[in-house]
Amino acid sequence: MSAANSNPAPRILVTGATGRLGRLLVPRLRERGAVVRAFTRQVANAAALADQSRHERAPFEVAVGDLEDRASLRRAFEGVSHLFLLSPIVPALAAQQIAAIEAAAEAGVRRIVKLSGSHWTIEPPGRSLSGDAHARIEAALAASGIAHRVLRPNAWTQVVLARLAAELAAGDVLHAPPGLPRVAYIDARDIADVAVEALLNDADDAPPGPWVLTGARAVDHGELARIAAGLSGRPVVAEPLSPQELAARQAQAPSPYIAQVHAQFAALIGAGEAATVTDTVERVLGRPPRRIEDFVAESLAA
Secondary structure: OOOOOOOOOOEEEEEOOOHHHHHHHHHHHOOHHHEEEEOOHHHHHOOOOOOOHHHOOOOOOEEOOOOOOOHHHHOOOOOOOOEEEOOOOOOHHHHHHHHHHHHHHOOOEEEEEEOOOOOHHHOOOOOOOOOHHHHHHHHHHHHHEEEEEEEOOEEEEEEEEOOHHHHHHOOOOOEOOOOOOOEEEEHHHHHHHHHHHHHHOEEEEOOOOEEEEOOOEEEEEHHHHHHHHHHHHOOOOOOOHHHHHHHHOOOOOOOOOOHHHHHHHHHHHHOOHHHHHOHHHHHHHHOOOOOHHHHHHHHHHH
């Protein structure tokens, strides 16, 4: 894949800049010489980002606003050439992101990279609230006429396995989803690395269509336990959660909508939908995805 960059200093508006992926993406873009403008709702977040930017070498800007505020969107897009589109899963997800696409078109933005849902939440349609929302956004993006790339990451390592470090610190039991489904976890750092290439390689020669991002292989919690045992010398084992325990975890979601979304994700993962492996990360980056063994080692160290 071509590494040529037709615009050596694009001005990139990053929505979701203060989130898990945005905090990885922003410094990577600036290291490559891009001018980054972070779009955030919180003045306090903007101040923190501005303070951080003083220690970075590339230009950094902050736009305070909201995806539902058309005036703030118009201001945010002034002078912007590229957009990285990411926002939290909420009932208004489609309306918010489509508003950003429309504002980008009005501003003459040249390229959009959208962080979408996992492929298995979107196709086939009708089995995931968030997947259907992302499908509507992808359709609006295709209709916009703006050059774009859609990224569909598989289950995020740092999200789906967020409890791993705490469970390893507490003892030798990993609580696994029922049925021990296999998952091709994708490291958030690989997602950020791919996003950089998708943004900066305006004339990329990749085939059209979404980039489905996965890890190099699918593993279940039994294998995660064996990896942890081998690294630690401890008798780590995987114990599947009961359906009742899984439901209790899902009930801890911040809203009934998110609880329903998480339940849909869990059902699809449990059915093996997240086990498919692609070679997209290696094709884009020229290296394999980060190894799940390394994430387990990081979790043990934490």
